[in-house]
Amino acid sequence: MPNIELLEKSMPVAPIKIAALAGCQDLAKEVDKKLVKFRKELVTHNQIGITPQGYSEKTFLVDCECPRFGTGEGKGYIKESVRGVDLFIMVDITNYSLTYKVCGHVNHMSPDNHYQDLKRIISAATGKAHRINVIMPFLYEGRQHKRSKRESLDCALALRELSDMGVSNIITFDAHDPRVQNAIPLKGFDNFFPTYQFLKALLRSVPDFKPDNDHLMIISPDEGAMSRAVYFSNILGVDMGMFYKRRDYSTIVNGKNPIVAHEFLGDSVNGKDVIIIDDMISSGESMLDVAKQIKERHANRVFVCTTYGLFTDGLAKFDEYYEKGYLDKVITTNLNYRDPELLTRPYYVEANMSKYLASIMDIINHDVSVEKVRSSNTKIIDLMNKVRNN
CATH class of the missing domain: 3.40.50.2020 (Rossmann fold)
Incomplete structure (x- = not known):
């Protein structure tokens, strides 16, 4: 297990739970399997024998959905308690394969639809979860990150909106321009590279x-x-x-x-x-x-x-x-x-990024520095040395 010594010296913020929106569930299931494995290994390795409640579970996935009415309107629905948990909400705004009906007509899900569903799940959890973290690998409107003419600043607006809704941390990968985090200087914004x-x-x-x-x-x-x-x-x-x-x-x-x-x-x-x-x-x-x-x-x-x-x-x-x-x-x-x-x-x-993503979530849940997983220098150098030696 990665970072096992760092994690066993710290305590988790709260029991971890993962709410995967439709379109991101396959990746979430892979991440969940890795996280379950990590936690079992840490419990086995822990010599003290003190394990916080809800630390090691068979699954950390929360059952949730965003059903829609015939008009295309929707709502967020979390089917189990998330009170007091460290909630990680996963969303893939690029999944166009999902569809819904509007007055009998079939529409494909757009990034705007996925973002709206994300806000619905946040709304369903706000006030109950101990902390809300959003994992949005492809940053919503990340390419509209600066204003050159009379244009909207969609990414900055979205980040401010998520911050105002109570999101503590936003985790993304290879943001088109990471300087968009300046829109939310008092909130966590972590950008990772593969x-x-x-x-x-x-x-x-x-x-x-x-x-x-x-x-x-x-x-x-x-x-x-x-x-x-x-x-x-x-x-x-x-x-x-x-x-x-x-x-x-x-x-x-x-x-x-x-x-x-x-x-x-x-x-x-x-x-x-x-x-x-x-x-x-x-x-x-x-x-x-x-x-x-x-x-x-x-x-x-x-x-x-x-x-x-x-x-x-x-x-x-x-x-x-x-x-x-x-x-x-x-x-x-x-x-x-x-x-x-x-x-x-x-x-x-x-x-495959599932192991890396599970490690990031584990580190954040323990409230320790993410630099241990952000920087891949040592791992890359070790990998290159192995290749050159062989």
Whole structure:
């Protein structure tokens, strides 16, 4: 069990419970299994023999739902007591596979619908739970994080609203811009990165992967992903390059300025494996263009690592580029909903985050520093040493 010595020296804030909204239940069940295992190991390891009430259970999941009326209106319903518990509410706002009926018409759940359901469950628990924590891997409206013209600031408004509703901590992964936490300076906002899980998934799926400067290079597909690429390259000790997007600022298409070209800055990638790292694949247009240009510069293999695989325009273009040899692996986490078709693709690799998420929840429930789980430097260095020694 991770961090066992740190946890056995501290006491939990309150009994832990997990309320998983529809669309996030598969991930929640995996996290629950890991957390149950962690708690059993800690109880076994504990020599004192003092175990707080509700500390080790067969499951920590709470039965809850958000049923809807024929008009599309809904309500939050928690089917068991949450009084005095440390409640973790899990929500995946990107799960469009769920549907509901409005006057007989079928609607797919949008991020707005999921966010509204989140507030309903918070409302059902407020005043009863000891503390409320929200686990929202893909941050609601995270891409609308700054105002450039006469625009709304949706992410900041949502964070303020959750804070006003009594949420103590918001846990997210790879926020598009973590500075949005400035909207709630007196509340907990923890942003985690799946760097270690990316490397583990890559090493398992590519047996001859060589993480050294002679065989590997890290690429940032745009300016926004620079910090991720810099960290990745520094921890592995390899070179880094970047693309920047040249846009046409005279027009707006689908709410954004269209990209005219991707320009590359960096050393030669000739003969090297390349990791392109970013926070998400939305339509995938930019990522595919970067992968193609890297291949045209005679890179060996191209691996794409992104926290969220949304694939809003489908998989056909990725299938085409894989068949043409422009990309070799696409690695995303299981933090958001993925089309079942994606899981069958030969180029797709999952970076499982359930163990990491369970460890984060365990640490927060014990009210100790999350830096122990936030920083993956030691684990990555140990993993790289094992690979290089072998």
